[in-house]
Amino acid sequence: MDNKIDITKYPEGFNAVLGLLTFLPDDDNIRMEYFMGLIFTLMLA
Amino acid sequence: MNNEELLAYRQQIIEDAIRMKKKPDRTPHFANYWTWKILDSGYKLSEALYDWDKLEDSTIKFQKKYGFDMLVDDGVRDPMQVIEPIGQSSYEVDDEKEIMNIRDVSFMSPDDYDLFLKDYPRFLWEVVLPNKANRFNSDLTLEQFGEVFNRFNGYAKCTQNIVSRLNTECGTPAGMLSTQSTIPGYEQLFNFYRGIKGTASDMRRIPDKFKAACDLLDEMQLYPALEQLKTSTRRANASVDFIGLMLGHTILSIKQWEAFYWPSFKRMLDAVVAADKTCYIFSEGSTKRFWSYFKDLPKGHFAFHVEQDDIFEFKKELPNCCAVGGMHASLLGGGTKEQCVSYAKHLIDELGGEGFILSQDKMISYRNDTNPENLKAVCDFVREYR
Amino acid sequence: MIDFERLKTAMGELDNDTVVALLEKLMAEGGEGADQALAACQEGMNTVGDLFESGEYFVADLIFAGELMTQAMDIIKPAIVASAGGNVGKMLLCTVQGDMHDIGKNIVKAMLEAGGVEVVDLGIDVAPEAIVKAAKEQGVKVIGLSGVLTLAIDSMKATVEAFKKAGLRDDVKILIGGAPVTGEYCSYVGADAWSLNAAKGVEICRSWLN
Incomplete structure (x- = not known):
């Protein structure tokens, strides 16, 4: 997995x-x- | 009766109570029990809330012990495990005092409505998630986020297991989490995004943006679900076609209700009628101020939970709707077995027949809300009383 | 000098922009008349209470009114020289042990303060002993206990018991309020009165203070 991606950025x-949803x-x-x-x-949690 | 027959029997008496065309064989009994189930099963709150197997076990144990006709909460109302990989739950659990608390929090500011309205997925990603999940930041790896999906799949599996075991082992139909349901936009803003204070403020300071956000959510989620209702058939293991929520009305003036709540709520009610479905409205607090809006609903479609209002008055004012509730938590917690059974009998004698489902008035969460012996006595009585 | 009648009306109508604009103008002009402005705001809050009683306003309006009153106070506080509206008396208010909810309590607080009551706010999740101790130290005779969860009922009862144990039960009046509260629960708790709505709670407290 590419850990360099800042996952908080949109849309990247x-x-x-979403690409994890294989x-x-x-x-x-x-x-x-x-x-x-x-x-x-998540909002219920 | 075997469990398959029992499931069908329970579905039938609930159907008869709501349709109000013929008297059900006996009065149905809904469980408005929430985290109390965990405590009564001998688990600590955190133990079961953070372990799907124990949560499942506590729900099944509860139903096997008491034998309700439907559990409003199927046991997975508090999916705290799902958020754990990326942040803390909004709930504070205190095992010693057996308490769960949630604070009134807002996960967006009034300035965020512009993004909300312009690009909703982006708004969720850039505003809601970082505010809701305190570890959702640039250090988080894809692998770590992937664990959220694992947890979410575990949650879905737990729900399926509970419903399946309720059906096959207990002959009990599915409750809130496994019946078709959609939360209107206002309720989402109130419960999820802005909280009570934020909602109260936005309706006054920026009513147009607030309304536009409600409308956007309804267009995206509520109305398509209502469209589907036209052609969908009831889930085989459920006892009603649709479950609606009425929670955030508790703070609204009539003027605000008419502006922000009623238009989409009415559309939901109309869709249920047009599709000839049955709908259980889980309503909190008092709904009395809004009864006049429900007076003309055709008979045989709606069951409203009655929490703070007098259930006898509800039935008198809204004979067209089925009332769910009646049994006071104060009695179940503080009364004797005899008092509880006698009050259950009084409720069934006065209201039983079409249009009444016995349940607890309050959401039962804490140990002292109910004495287990009282509950057992009431459940046994209701199953036998004709 | 600003138009105090207009300020009062704007507060009653919860017209945020007008209230803020008028008070900022007053401060920009040196703050003269701040006491009158405060009195006008308090009168406006009375209108809010009346509109709640008549059914036109509801809880969301009271929450917003509390927010607006706080905002107004923050603007004019530096120029307030004397207590306006008269001091009706002092009381103690809190959310009981085990319960973290503060909205209902804060609405009641804002309405009490607008009506000239000095409120000692002990906050949320307050233990019975802490309430008794504060009542003793502050010499307070009226106690308001708030709660949203059903478990708050037991904490309210424990608080009443703690007053009994301290030999102070007959010296104080205790009001309980919040979503789970009922007449039956009031008897169970041993409180003097109960209320589901803020305006009625305020009325009861004021009658006790008077």
């Missing part, structure tokens, strides 16, 4: 993180929906 960090189909909409679900869960 954001895209790099366990999901290679579909932007599905990955975005998953990300939104994650944010929702």
Whole structure:
């Protein structure tokens, strides 16, 4: 993994993180929906 | 009854109570129990909140012991483990005092609305995450962030396991976290992004931006979900089609309710009716000031949780809606078994039949909120009483 | 000199921009009339209380009113020379042990202060013994206990017990308030009165102080 990426930067960090979602189909909409679900869960935590 | 038959039976009595076309075989009983389940199962709060297996175990143990018809909280309301790799939870857990507290915090400032409205994913990434997760900074590696996904997948698996075991081992339908649900924009701003104080201030200082943010979230999330409701079928293991939340109304004046809340809430209610679905509204605090808005809802679609209001008055004023609640936490915690059962009987005798689901008025979280013996006696009584 | 009647109206209407503009003008002109401005703000807060009572305003408005009053005080504080509005008396206020919620308490505090009550605010998560100690030290006879969680009920009861143990129960009046509070809980706790809304709580405290 490339640890030099500043993951807090948008869109490069954001895209790099979404790139980790290899366990999901290679579909932007599905990955975005998953990300939104994650944010929702983080807000409950 | 085997568990499969019991599941179907429970779904049927809940359906009958909400549809109000025929009297259910008996009054259904919902569990408004939250972290109390953990304590009653013999775990410390932090023990179960940070271990999916123990959380699952405490939920299943609870249901096997008491036998409710639905658990409003399926056991995973506090996914604190998910945020751990990138920051601290907003909750403070004190195992000694058995307390969980959350402070009223805002994860954005009024100045951030411009980005919110212009580029929502960017806003989440650049504003919300750094404010919410204190280790989300430039030192964080991709690998470390990847652990958040592992935790999130673990959370999803835990939810599935709980629902599946509730269905197969306890004959119990799914609750809040496994039934179709979407949180309206106002509720998200109130509960997630701005907090109570921030919301109160924004509605006065920058009402147009606040409203635009509510609308944007509704356009992105609520309205597409309502569109789906038209064609979707109920999840096989659920007891209602849709669960709605009513939490942030508790601070609104009527004028603010009409400006910020009611338009999208009404759209949600209308969509449920148009699709001929059933909907359980988990409402906190008092809703009495808004009952007039619900008077014309057609009968047979909605069940409202009644927390602070008088449930007898609710039924009188809104005979078109099913009332959920009635059993006082003060009685379950401080009364005797006989008092609790006698009050449960009184509630069922007065309100039972169509349009009533027995539940606890408050969200039961702390040990002294309920004496387990009282609860067991009430649960046993409700299952047998016709 | 600014228009105090306009200031009072603006405060009652929670018109943030007008309140701030008027007070900043007053300060820019040397701060003369700051006491009258404070009195006008307090009168405006009374209007807020009345509008809450009539159902036009609700909790969000009270929260904002507290914020606006604090902001107003910060602007004119340097020019205040005498206590305006009269001092009705002193009372103690806090969120009880185990509970960290402060919004309800702060609303009550802002409304009490606007009404001329001196409030000793002990903050949140305050132990029964600390409340008794503060009441003794400050010579306070009216105690307001706030809480949002159901567990606050037990802390409120423990606080009442602590006053009994200290032999002070008959010397003080205790009001409990907050989301979980009910008449049944008030009896269980052994408090003198209870309230679910800030305006009623303030009214009860003021009647006790008078």
